[in-house]
Amino acid sequence: MMNVFLKAVWFCCLSRASFFSAVAELDTSALEEALSEQPVLVDRLTKSNFVSSEESQALALLAEQAIRRGIDYASLSLGWNHPTSRIEYREATHKSITCSASRLRQQRSKSALTRTVQAILEGQEKAQDAIAELFLQEIGAKGQNIAPTWAAIVAALENELLLPLRALNEGQQSMSRTFNGQPVPRQPIAEAVRSLTTHVVQGTFKNWRYTNPVGQRQLQGLLEWQKEAWKESTSMTHGKLRTHEDEPDELGLFWATKIGGPSHGFDIEGQCLLPLLCNARHKVILVTDPAWPHNPAGRAHFRLLWTATTGQPILWLETVNKDFRANVDTRAWAHVVLTHAVAKAVNMGVTLWVPNNFEGLLSSVSAGQGEVRRMQDRLVLRPSNGVVEASDYLSHKHDWPQMNEETTDTLLRTAFIPATLQHDEI
Structure with missing residues:
Protein backbone atom coordinates (compact mmCIF):
# COMPACT_ATOMS: atom_id res chain seq x y z
CA MET A 1 0.00 0.00 0.00
CA MET A 2 1.41 3.38 -1.01
CA ASN A 3 1.68 5.96 1.74
CA VAL A 4 -0.25 9.22 1.40
CA PHE A 5 2.69 11.19 -0.01
CA LEU A 6 3.55 8.63 -2.68
CA LYS A 7 -0.10 8.40 -3.63
CA ALA A 8 -0.24 12.16 -4.01
CA VAL A 9 2.87 12.25 -6.21
CA TRP A 10 1.59 9.41 -8.38
CA PHE A 11 -1.84 11.03 -8.47
CA CYS A 12 -0.45 14.31 -9.79
CA CYS A 13 1.75 12.67 -12.43
CA LEU A 14 -1.13 10.89 -14.16
CA SER A 15 -2.12 11.99 -17.63
CA ARG A 16 -5.53 13.62 -18.02
CA ALA A 17 -6.85 10.46 -19.68
CA SER A 18 -5.72 8.15 -16.89
CA PHE A 19 -6.24 10.64 -14.08
CA PHE A 20 -9.95 10.04 -13.61
CA SER A 21 -9.76 6.32 -14.35
CA ALA A 22 -7.51 5.83 -11.30
CA VAL A 23 -8.61 3.27 -8.76
CA ALA A 24 -11.38 4.27 -6.40
CA GLU A 25 -9.02 3.81 -3.45
CA LEU A 26 -7.52 7.20 -4.25
CA ASP A 27 -10.91 8.85 -3.81
CA THR A 28 -11.11 7.82 -0.18
CA SER A 29 -7.44 7.80 0.80
CA ALA A 30 -7.00 11.55 0.38
CA LEU A 31 -10.37 12.35 1.91
CA GLU A 32 -10.04 10.03 4.90
CA GLU A 33 -7.27 12.17 6.33
CA ALA A 34 -9.14 15.42 5.66
CA LEU A 35 -12.42 14.09 7.07
CA SER A 36 -10.85 12.03 9.86
CA GLU A 37 -13.23 13.41 12.47
CA GLN A 38 -16.24 12.18 10.48
CA PRO A 39 -15.10 9.03 8.63
CA VAL A 40 -18.70 8.06 7.96
CA LEU A 41 -18.81 10.87 5.40
CA VAL A 42 -16.18 9.13 3.29
CA ASP A 43 -18.16 5.91 3.26
CA ARG A 44 -21.34 7.76 2.34
CA LEU A 45 -19.47 9.67 -0.35
CA THR A 46 -18.26 6.53 -2.12
CA LYS A 47 -21.77 5.05 -2.09
CA SER A 48 -23.69 8.22 -2.89
CA ASN A 49 -25.57 8.80 -6.11
CA PHE A 50 -24.93 12.52 -5.67
CA VAL A 51 -21.18 12.28 -6.45
CA SER A 52 -19.47 10.87 -9.53
CA SER A 53 -16.01 9.33 -9.57
CA GLU A 54 -14.65 12.47 -11.22
CA GLU A 55 -16.17 14.67 -8.52
CA SER A 56 -14.74 12.45 -5.79
CA GLN A 57 -11.31 12.74 -7.36
CA ALA A 58 -11.66 16.53 -7.44
CA LEU A 59 -12.59 16.57 -3.75
CA ALA A 60 -9.55 14.42 -2.99
CA LEU A 61 -7.23 16.80 -4.82
CA LEU A 62 -8.79 19.80 -3.15
CA ALA A 63 -8.27 18.18 0.25
CA GLU A 64 -4.66 17.37 -0.61
CA GLN A 65 -3.81 20.89 -1.77
CA ALA A 66 -5.81 22.97 0.71
CA ILE A 67 -5.44 20.88 3.85
CA ARG A 68 -2.39 18.65 3.72
CA ARG A 69 -0.23 21.23 1.89
CA GLY A 70 -2.09 24.41 2.80
CA ILE A 71 -0.13 27.63 3.34
CA ASP A 72 -1.78 30.72 4.81
CA TYR A 73 -0.42 33.43 2.53
CA ALA A 74 -2.91 35.92 3.96
CA SER A 75 -0.98 35.98 7.23
CA LEU A 76 2.51 34.82 6.17
CA SER A 77 2.69 37.00 3.03
CA LEU A 78 5.00 36.14 0.13
CA GLY A 79 8.74 35.88 0.57
CA TRP A 80 11.89 33.81 0.50
CA ASN A 81 10.73 31.70 3.46
CA HIS A 82 8.53 29.50 1.25
CA PRO A 83 9.48 26.28 -0.59
CA THR A 84 11.73 26.60 -3.63
CA SER A 85 10.89 23.34 -5.41
CA ARG A 86 7.59 21.75 -6.34
CA ILE A 87 8.21 18.50 -4.51
CA GLU A 88 8.54 20.35 -1.20
CA TYR A 89 4.86 21.27 -1.43
CA ARG A 90 3.95 17.62 -2.02
CA GLU A 91 6.06 16.48 0.92
CA ALA A 92 4.16 18.96 3.13
CA THR A 93 6.93 19.16 5.74
CA HIS A 94 8.20 22.68 5.02
CA LYS A 95 7.83 25.19 7.85
CA SER A 96 5.48 27.33 5.73
CA ILE A 97 3.06 24.40 5.79
CA THR A 98 3.63 23.22 9.36
CA CYS A 99 3.67 26.61 11.13
CA SER A 100 0.80 27.57 13.43
CA ALA A 101 -0.74 30.10 11.02
CA SER A 102 -0.96 27.54 8.23
CA ARG A 103 -2.23 24.85 10.61
CA LEU A 104 -5.09 27.16 11.57
CA ARG A 105 -5.82 27.82 7.89
CA GLN A 106 -5.78 24.09 7.19
CA GLN A 107 -8.29 23.55 9.98
CA ARG A 108 -10.60 26.16 8.47
CA SER A 109 -10.24 24.46 5.09
CA LYS A 110 -11.01 21.13 6.71
CA SER A 111 -14.20 22.52 8.24
CA ALA A 112 -15.23 24.08 4.93
CA LEU A 113 -14.63 20.80 3.09
CA THR A 114 -16.68 18.91 5.67
CA ARG A 115 -19.59 21.34 5.28
CA THR A 116 -19.36 21.05 1.50
CA VAL A 117 -19.42 17.25 1.56
CA GLN A 118 -22.37 17.26 3.96
CA ALA A 119 -24.30 19.68 1.75
CA ILE A 120 -23.65 17.49 -1.29
CA LEU A 121 -24.66 14.28 0.47
CA GLU A 122 -27.85 15.86 1.77
CA GLY A 123 -28.76 17.03 -1.72
CA GLN A 124 -28.61 20.70 -0.75
CA GLU A 125 -26.02 21.53 -3.43
CA LYS A 126 -24.94 19.98 -6.69
CA ALA A 127 -21.48 18.48 -6.34
CA GLN A 128 -19.80 20.36 -9.17
CA ASP A 129 -21.19 23.73 -8.13
CA ALA A 130 -20.23 23.17 -4.50
CA ILE A 131 -16.70 22.02 -5.33
CA ALA A 132 -16.16 24.95 -7.68
CA GLU A 133 -17.39 27.40 -5.03
CA LEU A 134 -15.09 25.84 -2.44
CA PHE A 135 -12.14 26.08 -4.82
CA LEU A 136 -12.78 29.79 -5.37
CA GLN A 137 -13.00 30.28 -1.61
CA GLU A 138 -9.73 28.43 -1.04
CA ILE A 139 -7.81 30.52 -3.59
CA GLY A 140 -9.11 33.79 -2.13
CA ALA A 141 -11.36 34.59 -5.08
CA LYS A 142 -14.78 34.16 -3.49
CA GLY A 143 -17.04 37.11 -4.18
CA GLN A 144 -15.21 38.16 -7.35
CA ASN A 145 -18.25 37.37 -9.51
CA ILE A 146 -16.40 34.69 -11.47
CA ALA A 147 -18.40 32.01 -13.28
CA PRO A 148 -16.14 28.93 -13.38
CA THR A 149 -16.59 25.90 -15.58
CA TRP A 150 -16.32 22.41 -14.16
CA ALA A 151 -13.71 21.27 -16.67
CA ALA A 152 -11.52 24.26 -15.79
CA ILE A 153 -11.78 23.59 -12.04
CA VAL A 154 -10.75 20.00 -12.66
CA ALA A 155 -7.81 21.13 -14.80
CA ALA A 156 -6.71 23.62 -12.14
CA LEU A 157 -6.76 20.93 -9.46
CA GLU A 158 -5.04 18.43 -11.72
CA ASN A 159 -2.25 20.98 -12.27
CA GLU A 160 -2.00 21.73 -8.53
CA LEU A 161 -2.96 25.38 -8.95
CA LEU A 162 -4.72 25.94 -5.63
CA LEU A 163 -1.64 27.28 -3.83
CA PRO A 164 -0.28 29.34 -6.75
CA LEU A 165 -3.65 31.04 -7.24
CA ARG A 166 -4.05 31.56 -3.49
CA ALA A 167 -0.61 33.15 -3.25
CA LEU A 168 -1.30 35.57 -6.10
CA ASN A 169 -4.76 36.51 -4.81
CA GLU A 170 -3.85 36.85 -1.13
CA GLY A 171 -0.25 38.06 -1.38
CA GLN A 172 -0.66 41.22 -3.42
CA GLN A 173 0.65 43.52 -0.71
CA SER A 174 3.98 41.71 -1.06
CA MET A 175 3.86 42.29 -4.82
CA SER A 176 3.64 46.08 -4.52
CA ARG A 177 7.41 46.58 -4.55
CA THR A 178 10.10 45.18 -6.81
CA PHE A 179 13.04 43.16 -5.55
CA ASN A 180 15.02 46.41 -5.32
CA GLY A 181 12.24 48.31 -3.55
CA GLN A 182 10.71 50.24 -6.46
CA PRO A 183 6.95 50.79 -6.01
CA VAL A 184 4.62 48.74 -8.20
CA PRO A 185 1.06 50.11 -8.66
CA ARG A 186 -1.37 47.99 -6.65
CA GLN A 187 -4.51 48.36 -8.78
CA PRO A 188 -2.96 47.05 -12.02
CA ILE A 189 -1.53 44.10 -10.07
CA ALA A 190 -4.99 43.33 -8.68
CA GLU A 191 -6.52 43.58 -12.16
CA ALA A 192 -3.88 41.30 -13.68
CA VAL A 193 -4.36 38.66 -10.97
CA ARG A 194 -8.13 38.86 -11.29
CA SER A 195 -7.90 38.42 -15.06
CA LEU A 196 -5.59 35.42 -14.95
CA THR A 197 -7.63 33.83 -12.15
CA THR A 198 -10.85 34.31 -14.10
CA HIS A 199 -9.43 32.79 -17.26
CA VAL A 200 -7.92 29.82 -15.42
CA VAL A 201 -11.24 28.87 -13.80
CA GLN A 202 -13.14 29.50 -17.03
CA GLY A 203 -10.77 27.36 -19.10
CA THR A 204 -9.61 30.20 -21.36
CA PHE A 205 -6.19 30.92 -19.87
CA LYS A 206 -4.05 30.13 -22.92
CA ASN A 207 -6.37 31.86 -25.36
CA TRP A 208 -6.45 34.96 -23.14
CA ARG A 209 -2.65 35.16 -23.01
CA TYR A 210 -2.45 35.59 -26.78
CA THR A 211 -5.67 37.44 -27.61
CA ASN A 212 -5.90 40.20 -25.00
CA PRO A 213 -5.13 43.63 -26.53
CA VAL A 214 -1.73 43.99 -24.83
CA GLY A 215 -0.72 40.51 -25.94
CA GLN A 216 -1.83 41.17 -29.49
CA ARG A 217 0.31 44.30 -29.53
CA GLN A 218 3.33 42.28 -28.37
CA LEU A 219 2.94 39.98 -31.38
CA GLN A 220 2.01 42.69 -33.88
CA GLY A 221 4.27 42.47 -36.92
CA LEU A 222 4.32 38.69 -37.10
CA LEU A 223 2.52 37.04 -39.99
CA GLU A 224 -0.47 34.95 -38.97
CA TRP A 225 1.36 31.68 -39.55
CA GLN A 226 4.25 32.94 -37.42
CA LYS A 227 1.84 33.79 -34.60
CA GLU A 228 0.40 30.30 -34.75
CA ALA A 229 3.89 28.80 -34.73
CA TRP A 230 4.82 30.89 -31.67
CA LYS A 231 1.63 29.97 -29.79
CA GLU A 232 2.13 26.26 -30.43
CA SER A 233 3.27 24.37 -27.35
CA THR A 234 6.12 22.77 -29.26
CA SER A 235 7.40 19.47 -27.86
CA MET A 236 10.48 17.51 -28.97
CA THR A 237 12.05 14.25 -27.84
CA HIS A 238 15.81 13.78 -27.62
CA GLY A 239 16.42 10.19 -26.63
CA LYS A 240 15.19 9.93 -23.04
CA LEU A 241 14.84 13.70 -22.65
CA ARG A 242 11.91 15.82 -23.73
CA THR A 243 11.86 19.58 -24.29
CA HIS A 244 8.51 21.29 -24.35
CA GLU A 245 6.93 24.71 -24.06
CA ASP A 246 4.82 23.42 -21.21
CA GLU A 247 1.64 21.59 -22.30
CA PRO A 248 -1.18 22.73 -24.62
CA PHE A 254 2.40 28.65 -12.73
CA TRP A 255 5.04 26.16 -11.54
CA ALA A 256 7.76 26.86 -14.12
CA THR A 257 9.72 29.29 -11.97
CA LYS A 258 9.84 26.83 -9.09
CA ILE A 259 12.40 25.02 -11.27
CA GLY A 260 15.77 26.33 -10.14
CA GLY A 261 16.57 29.92 -9.50
CA PRO A 262 16.81 32.65 -8.66
CA SER A 263 13.15 31.86 -8.19
CA HIS A 264 10.37 34.09 -9.47
CA GLY A 265 7.92 31.67 -7.91
CA PHE A 266 4.31 32.48 -7.19
CA ASP A 267 5.02 32.93 -3.47
CA ILE A 268 8.53 34.40 -3.77
CA GLU A 269 8.58 37.81 -5.47
CA GLY A 270 5.19 36.93 -6.94
CA GLN A 271 5.06 40.00 -9.16
CA CYS A 272 7.99 38.55 -11.13
CA LEU A 273 5.84 35.62 -12.25
CA LEU A 274 3.14 37.84 -13.75
CA PRO A 275 5.06 38.57 -17.00
CA LEU A 276 5.29 34.85 -17.76
CA LEU A 277 1.63 34.23 -16.93
CA CYS A 278 0.18 37.30 -18.63
CA ASN A 279 2.39 38.12 -21.63
CA ALA A 280 1.94 36.66 -25.11
CA ARG A 281 5.65 37.24 -25.75
CA HIS A 282 6.82 35.09 -22.86
CA LYS A 283 7.15 31.31 -22.67
CA VAL A 284 9.53 28.74 -21.20
CA ILE A 285 11.32 25.73 -22.60
CA LEU A 286 11.06 22.93 -20.05
CA VAL A 287 13.22 19.81 -19.82
CA THR A 288 11.56 16.61 -18.66
CA ASP A 289 14.01 13.93 -17.56
CA PRO A 290 12.85 10.42 -16.58
CA ALA A 291 15.47 10.47 -13.83
CA TRP A 292 13.26 13.07 -12.09
CA PRO A 293 9.68 11.88 -12.72
CA HIS A 294 7.95 14.30 -10.36
CA ASN A 295 7.87 17.37 -12.61
CA PRO A 296 9.97 18.98 -15.35
CA ALA A 297 13.52 19.23 -14.05
CA GLY A 298 14.83 22.06 -16.24
CA ARG A 299 13.59 25.47 -17.37
CA ALA A 300 14.76 28.30 -19.63
CA HIS A 301 12.89 31.56 -20.22
CA PHE A 302 11.99 32.06 -23.88
CA ARG A 303 10.65 35.34 -25.29
CA LEU A 304 9.66 36.91 -28.58
CA LEU A 305 11.03 40.47 -28.73
CA TRP A 306 11.76 43.14 -31.34
CA THR A 307 15.00 44.86 -32.35
CA ALA A 308 15.07 48.64 -32.00
CA THR A 309 17.17 49.31 -35.11
CA THR A 310 15.34 47.24 -37.72
CA GLY A 311 12.10 46.34 -35.95
CA GLN A 312 12.59 42.64 -36.61
CA PRO A 313 11.35 39.87 -34.30
CA ILE A 314 13.87 37.74 -32.47
CA LEU A 315 13.60 34.76 -30.14
CA TRP A 316 15.37 35.49 -26.86
CA LEU A 317 16.63 32.48 -24.90
CA GLU A 318 17.98 32.71 -21.36
CA THR A 319 20.00 30.25 -19.31
CA VAL A 320 18.85 26.74 -18.36
CA ASN A 321 18.01 26.23 -14.68
CA LYS A 322 17.72 22.93 -12.80
CA ASP A 323 15.20 22.04 -10.12
CA PHE A 324 17.01 22.40 -6.80
CA ARG A 325 15.98 18.92 -5.67
CA ALA A 326 16.53 17.05 -8.94
CA ASN A 327 19.62 14.85 -8.75
CA VAL A 328 20.07 14.40 -12.49
CA ASP A 329 22.79 14.58 -15.12
CA THR A 330 22.39 17.96 -16.86
CA ARG A 331 25.25 17.68 -19.34
CA ALA A 332 22.93 17.20 -22.33
CA TRP A 333 20.44 19.87 -21.34
CA ALA A 334 21.99 22.86 -23.10
CA HIS A 335 22.24 20.81 -26.30
CA VAL A 336 18.58 19.75 -26.29
CA VAL A 337 17.29 23.20 -25.31
CA LEU A 338 19.31 24.81 -28.11
CA THR A 339 18.07 22.15 -30.54
CA HIS A 340 14.52 23.04 -29.54
CA ALA A 341 15.10 26.79 -29.85
CA VAL A 342 16.79 26.45 -33.26
CA ALA A 343 13.89 24.35 -34.55
CA LYS A 344 11.45 27.01 -33.35
CA ALA A 345 13.47 29.76 -35.03
CA VAL A 346 13.59 27.84 -38.32
CA ASN A 347 9.87 27.08 -38.12
CA MET A 348 9.02 30.73 -37.49
CA GLY A 349 11.62 32.19 -39.83
CA VAL A 350 13.12 34.49 -37.18
CA THR A 351 16.54 35.02 -35.64
CA LEU A 352 17.42 33.39 -32.33
CA TRP A 353 19.56 35.15 -29.70
CA VAL A 354 21.25 33.06 -26.99
CA PRO A 355 23.80 33.67 -24.21
CA ASN A 356 27.31 34.06 -25.58
CA ASN A 357 28.63 31.07 -23.66
CA PHE A 358 26.42 28.90 -25.91
CA GLU A 359 28.17 30.07 -29.11
CA GLY A 360 30.18 26.92 -29.81
CA LEU A 361 27.35 24.58 -28.98
CA LEU A 362 24.90 26.64 -31.03
CA SER A 363 27.18 26.36 -34.07
CA SER A 364 27.22 22.59 -33.67
CA VAL A 365 23.48 22.23 -33.10
CA SER A 366 22.51 24.47 -36.02
CA ALA A 367 25.06 23.22 -38.56
CA GLY A 368 23.65 23.38 -42.08
CA GLN A 369 20.54 25.29 -41.01
CA GLY A 370 21.85 28.85 -41.01
CA GLU A 371 24.52 31.23 -39.79
CA VAL A 372 25.82 31.82 -36.26
CA ARG A 373 27.44 35.14 -35.39
CA ARG A 374 27.49 37.85 -32.75
CA MET A 375 24.86 40.57 -33.03
CA GLN A 376 24.15 43.64 -30.95
CA ASP A 377 21.17 45.94 -30.74
CA ARG A 378 18.73 47.42 -28.30
CA LEU A 379 15.48 45.51 -27.90
CA VAL A 380 12.01 47.00 -27.76
CA LEU A 381 9.88 45.93 -24.82
CA ARG A 382 6.28 46.62 -25.69
CA PRO A 383 4.04 47.17 -22.64
CA SER A 384 3.73 44.22 -20.26
CA ASN A 385 0.31 42.75 -19.60
CA GLY A 386 1.73 41.58 -16.27
CA VAL A 387 2.41 45.13 -15.01
CA VAL A 388 6.13 44.41 -14.58
CA GLU A 389 8.89 42.78 -16.57
CA ALA A 390 11.47 40.56 -14.88
CA SER A 391 14.81 39.42 -16.25
CA ASP A 392 18.42 39.55 -15.11
CA TYR A 393 19.47 39.36 -18.77
CA LEU A 394 17.38 42.15 -20.29
CA SER A 395 18.14 44.59 -17.47
CA HIS A 396 20.22 44.99 -14.33
CA LYS A 397 17.03 45.96 -12.46
CA HIS A 398 15.85 42.34 -12.03
CA ASP A 399 12.18 43.38 -12.11
CA TRP A 400 10.57 46.74 -12.80
CA PRO A 401 7.19 48.30 -13.69
CA GLN A 402 6.83 48.09 -17.47
CA MET A 403 3.41 49.36 -18.48
CA ASN A 404 4.83 51.59 -21.20
CA GLU A 405 7.00 50.75 -24.18
CA GLU A 406 10.72 50.99 -23.54
CA THR A 407 14.01 49.88 -25.03
CA THR A 408 16.84 48.01 -23.38
CA ASP A 409 20.46 49.05 -23.32
CA THR A 410 22.55 47.75 -26.21
CA LEU A 411 22.88 43.99 -25.83
CA LEU A 412 25.52 41.75 -27.42
CA ARG A 413 24.39 38.17 -27.98
CA THR A 414 25.17 35.16 -30.11
CA ALA A 415 22.62 34.86 -32.90
CA PHE A 416 21.43 32.04 -35.12
CA ILE A 417 20.03 33.30 -38.44
CA PRO A 418 18.02 30.65 -40.30
CA ALA A 419 19.11 30.07 -43.89
CA THR A 420 15.60 30.92 -45.05
CA LEU A 421 15.89 34.41 -43.57
CA GLN A 422 17.37 36.92 -45.99
CA HIS A 423 20.10 39.20 -44.65
CA ASP A 424 18.20 42.28 -45.71
CA GLU A 425 15.39 41.20 -43.39
CA ILE A 426 17.62 41.12 -40.28
Missing part, protein backbone atom coordinates in the same frame (compact mmCIF):
# COMPACT_ATOMS: atom_id res chain seq x y z
CA ASP A 249 -3.17 24.40 -21.80
CA GLU A 250 -0.04 26.21 -20.48
CA LEU A 251 -1.18 25.78 -16.87
CA GLY A 252 2.27 24.49 -15.99
CA LEU A 253 3.56 28.05 -16.31
